[in-house]
Amino acid sequence: MIILNTQGIVLKAVKYKENDVILTLFTRKLGKVSAIAKGAKRNKSALLSSAQLFSYANYTLKRKGNMYIVNQSDTIKSFYDIxxxxxxxxxxxxxxxxxxxxxxxxxxxxxxxxxxxxxxxxxxxxxxxxxxxxxxxxxxxxxxxxxxxxxxxxxxxxxxxxxxxxxxxxxxxxxxxxxxxxxxxxxxxxxxxxxxxxxxxxxxxxxxxxxxxxxxxxxxxxxxxxxxxxxxxxxxxxxxxxxxxxxxxxxxxxxxx
Structure with a gap:
């Protein structure tokens, strides 16, 4: 399983199942990719901020088949004020x-x-x-x-x-x-x-x-x-x-x- 660290910006965020979010990320190292942020909709989720539209963060992505999973993230700028x-x-x-x-x-x-x-x-x-x-x-x-x-x-x-x-x-x-x-x-x-x-x-x-x-x-x-x-x-x-x-x-x- 491939694990990669890269900066990314959320271009699109779509709710998936009850608490998950499918993100379209534009990243420095991979270009545009899709990634699942599991549990990101929960209020206390560590991924909550970085799974918002326009969010700019460091993402640790784990490759699984044709998809990536957000393993962890560290928000650089949420751009929430927009x-x-x-x-x-x-x-x-x-x-x-x-x-x-x-x-x-x-x-x-x-x-x-x-x-x-x-x-x-x-x-x-x-x-x-x-x-x-x-x-x-x-x-x-x-x-x-x-x-x-x-x-x-x-x-x-x-x-x-x-x-x-x-x-x-x-x-x-x-x-x-x-x-x-x-x-x-x-x-x-x-x-x-x-x-x-x-x-x-x-x-x-x-x-x-x-x-x-x-x-x-x-x-x-x-x-x-x-x-x-x-x-x-x-x-x-x-x-x-x-x-x-x-x-x-x-x-x-x-x-x-």
């Missing part, structure tokens, strides 16, 4: 589902693991622009799974002498004026949006979180990334974001906006 903030909870649910649906079993991606942990941490911080951080996560996520958009040169001819910001989803990024004449469905972006995308791709998300970004640029980034994700990522689920948008719309009506 559950009390509807905005943070919606975004956190969205990005964990994005990771869960877009990664393969037993395929490690350490950069993505660190990005997920850092982003969940940022959602717990009061002064964080959570909408912008989610856009930054999406962009870096695309990079780390192999779909990095080209934003520093023409994605078709490689030219760096680009004056306007013309983006094409199907070409994988920025286009020069000449190449853009031969393609359809081009998107005209603000030059600042392209510069921001390059900044995000070249910097740690903790550094990016300190940037002051206008609502318009964040909105433009959201539109282009949503289309990009729909083309390159299968079965993407935006439900939690739609729910959040409905809440924002209701608040706007209440304020008479």
């Amino acid at each position: 559950s009390y903030d509807i905005e943070a909870f919606s975004y956190a649910t969205y990005i964990t589902k994005l990771v869960e649906s877009s990664t393969c079993e037993n395929q490690t991606n350490n950069r993505l693991f660190i990005l997920l942990a850092q982003t969940l941490y940022l959602y717990t911080q009061k002064d964080t622009d959570k909408k912008f951080i989610t856009r930054a996560f999406e962009l870096k996520f695309l990079d780390y799974i192999g779909f990095r958009p080209v934003v520093n040169r023409c994605s078709s001819c490689g030219s760096k002498g680009i004056k306007s910001a013309i983006f094409n989803i199907y070409e994988g990024g920025l286009l020069c004026d000449l190449c853009s004449k031969n393609t359809e469905e081009n998107i005209k972006l603000d030059v600042t949006t392209i510069k921001l995308m390059e900044y995000i791709l070249n910097n740690d998300i903790l550094i990016c979180s300190k940037a002051k970004v206008s609502k318009y640029i964040t909105y433009e980034l959201e539109k282009v990334l949503k289309r990009y994700l729909n083309v390159y990522i299968d079965n993407i689920n935006f439900k939690s974001l739609y729910f959040l948008k409905d809440i924002e719309n209701i608040k706007g009506v209440d304020k008479g906006e």
